[in-house]
Amino acid sequence: MTMSDDTRLAMQGTIEALTSGDGSEPVVVNLGPQHPSTHGVFRLKVTLDGEIVQDAEMRIGYLHRSMEKLAEERTYTQNIPFTDRIDYLAAMSNNLAYCLAAEELLGVEVPPRANAIRVMFAELQRVASHAMANGTFINDCGAWHTPLFHMFRDRERVLDMFEMTCGARLTTNYMRIGGVAFDLPDELLPTLEQFLADMPENIANYEALLLENEILHARARGVGVISPEMAINSSLSGPVLRATGVPWDLRKANPYCGYESYEFDVPVGEQGDCFDRFLVRMAEVKESLRILRQVVDTLPDGPYLADLPLHARPEPGESYARVESPRGELGFYLVSDGGPAPYRFHCRPPSLINLSALKEMSIGGTLADAIVTLGSIDIVVGEIDR
Amino acid sequence: MTDLAGIGSVLGAWYDFRDLNNLQRLITEWIADWGPDWLASIITGVLGALGILGVIGPTLLILIWVERKVIARFQQRYGPNRVGPKGLLQPVADAVKLILKEQLAPRAADKLIFFLPPVLVFIPGILIWGVLPFGPRMSVADLNVGVLFLLAVSGTAVLVLFMAGWASNNKYALFGAMRAVAMSISYEVPMVLALLTLVVFSGTMSINGIVQWQQQEDVIFILLFPLSAIAFFFAASAELNRTPADISEAESEIVAGYHTEYSGMRFGLFYAVELGNTLVVSAFIATFFLGGWWLWGLDQWVPSWVILLAKTGAVYFLLIWTRGTLPRLRVDQLMGFCWKALVPATLLFVVVAFVERTLLISEGWDTTVALPIMAVFNIALSLGAVMLFARVARPAPLRRPARIRMAGSDIGGLNAAREVAARREEPQLQVGGD
Amino acid sequence: MSDFGFHLAFWSLAAMTIGGASMIVVSRNLIHAVIWLVLSMLGIAGLYLTLSAEFIAVVQVLIYVGAISVLMLFAIMLTPRAERDNSQHIKTAGPAGVVVIMVMIATMWVAIDTDWGAVREAALTEQARLIGESLIKHYILPFEIGAVLLTAALVGAIALARQDDEDAAVHAASLQAELDDDGSVDPVDVVDPPLPTDGEAST
C-alpha cells in the first residue's frame, strides 16, 4: 500500500504545521512586483498568519539601471539627466542635489537669481510630489481615487509650469552646474501667482474632506508606528522622520540655495504613525507655498547661470551635498580624480533608506496595515533601485 | 389597495402603463381559454423572466455609464465621453472588448469549479428580481415569504464567490474569497435583524405586504426605524463589496479578490452582476424603507414602477456617493463594526418593534396618533445609540488627537524633539480625538 | 397545477437531488463534494416547493445552501491538506456500503408502506405563522432544549478549536508514523530538508 507523492507531501506539510506551534501554516504572499499599491516594480514578500503579518521582506532591483556605474563614464554635465531618472517624481530636487555636489567639487559660485529659481522649483516640486504621495496614500487606504485625482490637478499645474520653463514635465533636466538651464519665461510668474492664489482653497477642501474622516483615522492612526529613537537609528529622514517628532529638516539645519533668507516652519508630528506622516506632508505643502510666495516677491535680477566651461574638470577630491527632497535627505557623494567624469558617483537615496524600518513597522499589523505603511513612506522605485 | 375610482375605466386595459402586469395577465387569460394550465403558467413565467432580463440588460449598460460619469464628476474628470454621444456607448465598447478578449485560466486551477462561477453568479442576481414589487400587482412572484426568499437567495451568492476564489488557485483570490465569505456571513445578521424589525412591525413577510402596510399607514419605514434603515444600507453595501466595505476585492491589498484570475467576459459577468446587485439592492432599500412604488398618492397618476425607479436611483446615487468619498475599512474593523455596532443596534430595534407592535395591536392604540409619537421616539433613540457608540466603541489610537506642531527654531534630534513636544502653546493643527 | 407540470418538476428535481447525492459519494475532492451537496440540497428545496411548502423550501435554501455549505467549506479549508480529500484506501468502505444500502432499503420500505394521507386541496398560506405558533406553544420545551443544545455546541466548538500544542504534537507523531509505515519513496527528501520530528522517526 503506497500513497501518492501528493498525499505524502501534503502530510509532511501538515506535520510541519502541527509541530511549528499553533497548528496553522503561515501563508507567503508576494505583493508585487506587479501590484496596484507597490508604486512601481517593488516586491514585498509578506508571511501571513491569517491576516497578520509575521514577516515582511522586500525584494528590489527590478528597476536597477546601474546609474552609479554609468555616471562614471560621463562628464559632470552629462550626468544631470541621470538624476532626473533617479527620483522621477522629484526630478528638480535630484537635479539640485547633484548640482550642489558638483559645484562644491568645482568651487562654483552660484548667482543669486539662479538660487532663487532653484528654490522656487524645488518647492514647486515638493508641492507636486506631496500631492502625489498623499493622493496615493489615501488610495492605499482604499479610497476610490477621488482625493488622488483632486491632488493630481494641483500636480498637473506644477508640471505645466515645469513644461513652460524647461520643456519637460517629468524628467526636467533643468538645473545646471552653476545655475539653471534657462531663465524664467515671461508667462511663468503670472501662472505661479494664480497657482499660489488658488492653492489655499484647494488645500482647505482636502482638509475638509480628509482630516476628520473617521475611516481614514481608523485606518492610519496607530499604524506603522515608529519611535523617534528607532527612526534616527534607522537613518529615516524626511516626513517619515518628522512625523515621529524629530524636527530635522536640512533646509533649516544646513541651508542651501539661500533657504536661510526665507521664512518657513518645519511641521513635526507626535506619534510617528501613518496619519502623522500624512499630516506632516499636508502641512509641508502649506510651508512650501509660503516659501514660494517669498521667492516670487523677492526674486532678484541678474544672471541665471555662472560662467563656467561646459566640461569643467574639478581638482581631485570629494564632495557630499545633501538637500531636503520631498522624500527626505537626498545626498550625492562625488569623488573626482581630476578627470572630466566623476570617479565615483553615489546617491544617498531617501526612498531606499526610509524602507530600513519597513519590516519593523509592518510586523504584527494586518496585511492592509502593511500596505498603508508602505504608502505612507512614499517610495519611488526609481530611486530605490537607481 | 389603491383606490383608482377616478380613472377606473382604463384599469386593466393593456394600454394602462401604470401596471405593466396587465399585458401579461391578458395573455395568460387568452391562453387559459384554449390551452392547458401548465402552458399558461410556463408562458407567464417565461414572459416575466424575459421582461426582467430585457430591463436589466440595457439598464446595466446605462448604469455603468452613470456610475462612471458620476464618479468622474466627483473626481473633477469628464468620464467617458468618446464613444457615442456623451460617451453613452462606452459600456457597449467595453463589453465588445471584454467578449473579444482571450479567456485565460491558470494551469493549476480547478477547471470545472473555475468555469462555473461566472455563470452561477447570475442565478441569485436574477432570481432576486422576481420578488421585487414594481407595483400593486407587478411582481413576477409575490411570495408570502418574500423577505425570507430575498435573504435565502442573496445568501447563496457567497458560495459562488467562494468557488471562484478557491478554484483560481491564487492566494489573492483565496484571500478575497475568505474575506467575502466571512463578511457576507457576518453582515447577513444585521440585515436579517433590520428586516425582522419591519416584518414584526408590519406583521407580514410578503414584500408587497410591507409596501402596502406603509401605504395604508401613510408612513415610510425610514421614519419609523431610521437606525435599521442605516444598518441595512451599510450591511447591503458591505454585501455588495462596495467601498468603504470592499475588502473582498480591495484593489490596494489583494488586487481584485476572488476574480483576480478571471479575464475577458468572465470578469465582465462578475462586474455586471455586481452592478445589477447594486441596483436591485437599491431597489429593495427603496421598497423596504422608502415606501417602494407608493408615494403619498402620486402612484395613482404616475406609473408605480417609475416611482420605484426614481427612489432606486436616489439610493443608487447615495451608494455611488459613499463609494466616491470614503476610504476602505480594514477587515477586523469591518467585522467589529458589524458585530459590535450593527448587530446590537438592529437587535435593539427588533425589541422596540415588538413593544410598539404590541401597543398598536393588543392595546389598540390609534395609529394616526401613535405612529408619529413612535417615529419621534425611535429617531431620538437612534441618535442616542449612535452617540453612545461613538463614545464607547472608539478604538484607543483614535481617542487621542493627532497633532502637528511647528518646530520653529528648534532644529535637531531627540533633544529638539523633546523641546518641541513640551511646548505649552496650542499645536498648529489638531484633528480627531474625543 | 396540472399533473404534467407537477410530474415534470418532480422528476427533474428528484434527478437533481439523487444525481447530486451520488456525485458526493463519487467525487474524491471534498470541495467538489460540497458543491454537489449544494446541488442536492437545492433539489430538495425544489421538492418542498412542489409540496406547496414555500416556507420550508426557502428556509432550506437559506440555511443549508447559504449557511451550512459555507460552514462545511470553512471546515474543509481549516483541515490540514493531508486529511482533506477522500483517501483511496478506506478499509471500511465495504461494510459502510452494506449498512447504507440496508438503511436505504428500510427507509424506502417505510416510505412506500405508510399511508401518508395526502392533502390535495389546501395549500397552507400562512405556514410561517403556523410553524411559529406550534414551536412557541406546543413544542416550547423541545424548542428551548434545542436552543440550549446549540449554545452548548457553540461553546464546545470553541473549546475544541483551541487545540493546544500537546495535542498537535501527538497528532503530528501519528501522521509521521503513518508516513513511515508507507513504503513509497519520500518526495520530501528531494524537495526540502528533513522535517523536525520526534526522535525515532526517520524519513
Add this chain to the structure above:
Amino acid sequence: MTIQYDATAAMEIVNASAPGAACVYDGVLFLDPDTLVESIRALRDAEQSDLVFLSNLTAVDHELHFEMVYHLQSLDLNHLLQAKARIFDREDPALPSLTGVYHGAHLQEREVYDLFGIRFEGHPDLRRMFLWDGFPGYPLRKDFLQMPGQVRAGLPGFPHESEENSWPVPGSVPQRPLHPNDPQPEGEVAVVDESEDAS
C-alpha cells in the same frame, strides 16, 4: 549650518576607547577596520560627538584598495563627520558590519556588498539586493570588465535563459581601459578613449 566635525576631536574620542584605532590623515578620519564597530559606537555615544545619524555609507574602489566612506551626522549638535576605512584585500574584502550600531546601515551595506563585493561580517542578512544571486562579478568595481574568468563584456544572459540565446559575442563590444594601470583587454578590441577628447 551644518559644520564639519573636527577629525582630530573624533580621533581623540575613538582612541580614548580603543587606543590606536583611529588616525587623521589630510584632515580625514581613518578608522582601523578591526575595531570599526567599537570606534563608531564610541563616536555615536560620546556626548561631544553625538553622531547618532548614519547619513550615508558607501564604498569607493581605489583600484589598489577599497575605501569605505561613512557620513555621520549629529542632529542635535548639527555637525557632520566623514570617516573612512580602507580594505586592501581585493580577493575577499571584508569589514565588520555596522548594523549593530545603526539599523540604517542594513540596506546600505547590502547595496555595497551587491555592487562592490565587500563582505560585512555580522550583517544579519547579507544578500545581493539589486542584482540576482549568481550575478557574475561586482559592477561598481573598476576592474569589473576585467575580472578574470567571470565577466565578459555585456551580460551572459539572465538566469534560466538558454545558452544559445546569450549575448554578446566576446570582444564585439568596444572596451576601454578604465585606467592606464589596468590590464589591457585581450584580443582585438577597438580602444575608444573619450577622456582625451573631452574639455
